[in-house]
Amino acid sequence: MCLISTSEDGKLQVEQEPLKQIEQIDAPLVAVAIAGLYHTGKSYLLNRLAGSSSGFPLGKTIESKTKGIWVWCREHPKKPNTVLLLLDTEGLGDVAKGDSGHDNRIFTVAALLSNVLLYNMMSAFNQDTIEKLTNAKDGTNDEELGLILPTFVLCLRDFSLLLEKDGLEITPDEYLEDSLQLKCGNDISVINYNRPRECIRKYFPKRKCSVFDRPGDRKTMQKLESVPFEKLSESFIEETELFLKYMYTCGPKVLISSKAVNGRMFVSLVENYVNAIRNGAVPDVDDAIMVVANIENERMASEAVQIFKEKIEQIQLPILHTNNFEELYRDMQTAALANFRIESVLNAEKFVKQALSEMDELWEKIKTENLQLVREHCESLLQALYYKKIGEKRSRGEYKVAGGYPLYKLDLEGVKKDYMANVKGIDGYE
Template sequence: MSRELKFRLRNLQKPQWFIRFSANGLDVNENVLNELRRLESHIVVFTVTGSLRTGKSWILNQLAECGVENGFGVADGQTAVTSGIWILCREHPILNCVVVFLDTEGLHDPFKTNTEQEDNRLSTLSFLLSDKFIFNAKDKFDNNDLGKIGFIAMISKKLQQREAQESFPEFILLLRDVSRVKVKGKVVEPKEYLENILESAGPDDCRFSPKWCVREYCKKRACFTLTQPTEFEDLSELGETDHPELKARFLEDKEKFKNYLFRNSDIKRLNNGSPYTTSAFCEYTRALVATVEDGAIPNVSSLQQRIAEEENQRVWKETTELFRNSIRDDEKTNLYGSPTERFKVLQKEGIERIQNQMIPQSQQHMSEIVEEFKVFSEEEYKKLSTEKCREFLTCHLETCFNMIEDNCYMAPNAKEKFERDVRKVKEKYDKKENLGPEVCYEKVNVWNEKEREIRKKMKELELVDLRYELHSAETANKEEKDHLDQRIKRMEAEVNEQKLEMARKAQELEQKRNNEKLELEQERRRNEFEFEMKTIELQKQLRQQEDKMHDREVRINEKEAALTKAVEEIKESQTMQMQRESDAKVVSSLVDGISLIGAAAITALGNLGDDSE
């Protein structure tokens, strides 16, 4: 890794929050994104997730070789230390790239509200951002743990099979505090243990269950065990990665796991195999967060394609601008010696920048982009060289031309004096350090262009010489004088014709420059129009999303109103039922009372009858 990249990496050496929940929803740390963009490097992403208080942050510190002062926060107790997703970067010990470690907050925190929804969103983000997704489990991997990776099934249902297989990272199960694993009472390798769990049938083993999705879509899988690192219950007391209390067996297991991660890792790639740059990773992160925040599952392939196109346009624009400005600065200051060598250096730097930062669709696509940049750089240098040559000659020849206008050559042998001054300019032009024949593409052509103008000026000076000849031949015979007059008239006609031709050429040149300005203005307006159209389209999509959210809220409100109404109806029905039951009891009591009164009356009447007898 270059010294410059190490220097840019310094601000990411300590952990800081990357993605978290706020009052407005999911937030991304812009400072982290800016630091990642500055790296201009390839990356590989390791993520650790799992239940609350299972030592995720501590094992990440072990992998990243972090101590107490510069590692992820760890603590004892049931209170979560990590909130959201945190990030820390290190140099890759083997590949020429940067390792991004992502630490996620513990799943199913009992002290949080709306835990399942937040867990699913954070887990979806960390899963789709990862190259190696490490699930940290204590002692064993059971149905309870499978339920915590239910978000994988949720993602799988929204993606095509091929897209899921290309987008899903390697799934690594890390069993903590165990030295051996068994299947049906038999000690087996950790990988066999994982495969047996994924293959075993159960009540929840159906299509798009977490077990099925990991088995079908995470084609790369691995499993490792880590024995208990120490007798201490509080791992936060250990801190340093080389603490003397760590068991030798744990250190051996950790080294085996660490070697696997780094030796079997590759730089992060798009689904088409093209490598990610840190800038593309930042845009991918931002787009993922926006999509997940809306409650949707991203179409990873289309998202990657859009980001790749935007990144390629950005890199092309920045590279061409940098090349153009560098060439112009070099021509002005000549800080680097010969512009020819400097041109080759800058062209090579531009090609390396394109190869390192662009995301090509294929190797052929990259070759086409490189050839396009070579053509651009040569045309740009040709244009600049022509401008410099023309600027130099215009500046120095203008003095000679002005002397003609000021009648400074109005003496015998005027043409010879003018030719002498022009030769001096030509000598300076040939010796000009920045405009040597091996440097300027158009040096000869520019001189030839100016030479035509010089010849036209010489015609005027020939006329001056002829006039002096005429003046000296006034004593000669009339025939010779008439001959000279005719020559003068012809020369005057040629000079006037040349002046008209020069005026016409100057007008054409001015018209050409105006047309170029007009084309540039039209292109600027087209770009502004395209930008406005894209803005309008984005605003339209935003309004559509807002309308969908509004419709969703309306439907939810309607359902809540219907539910409230149903509850009120049930309560009213229950009240009426209770009233009816109460009325029935009263009627029943009245009937019983009347029956008793009737029986008493009958008895009394019977007694009266007996008395009358």
């Protein structure tokens, strides 16, 4: 489904229907976005990740097929209780658009929303590609950037070069790192050469490279969706399987607190980043994460209060011994907040205080109710004892005789003694 489209005035806008569906996903998300020039086979790679040869539409003509950012959610094939969220982005550099600013906005949103960013391109990694990737925000803490920004996976398609350097075979990862080496010198050409490489090294500290041979001849390429995977070139199949093996090991997207992002949190990030870009601002990652954290903490605090409320409703009143009553309160409170303590995000203390305040309020009500029931229990007990020891004798007139009063006082002391024995431990009440 289309997640982020472009309005008539050229601004990004969020589509509500996919947001509603994503919001219902209460599981960690592995968010994989793909970006790169149009007509480089981006959609096909995502379809393979989803375990399908079709899904995201493939462009078969000179016209760019994908507009905006499209989303597809699938159960993760290797990680239980995890969802693979795939983001297919509009191809960069489409001459029909003529708007590099639009390309930058699409790329920025894709990078911020994903925890694995695939950059898809044809053949070798070159200076033009490196410069296209340079679109990051200054002033953010380096350590935070490593947690916020995605793993960068360079996907080189139709790659025909020999992976060799100085006569020795090198890996695709070594080829990527070699492409990002800096030159020595201070003249303007060296500075311009180094700057985008420095940005990539800084903003994408975790990097990988995958190379892919051509899947087949031109006819095969034109009907790639319908050609069985096993009928493609042997080297392309092997390289694709290596790529998939790595991708399926990537963990879920997390916030700075290492809290795995679920559907609700992802939706909040989408809305925050797109709203910032619509208003002409650079998305503030810290603000967006704090909004997500507050929403998630508030939800979990409400859940804790609800758990506490359900536990209260299960209590059999009256509870006669106040020590047990207070102990029960502490146990119930601890149990209700257990998940919150584990899952809370960033500055959670104010939400804990709010939850405790609501629990205290609920507890005061049940304490008042319990007090009344304890009083009724004590009163019933006292009446029963009084009737048994004194009431029957009094009704028969046994005390209306000479020496009746000392007998009455003796029985009354007996009632008190029995009563105190029966209410032992009900301290703090009557």
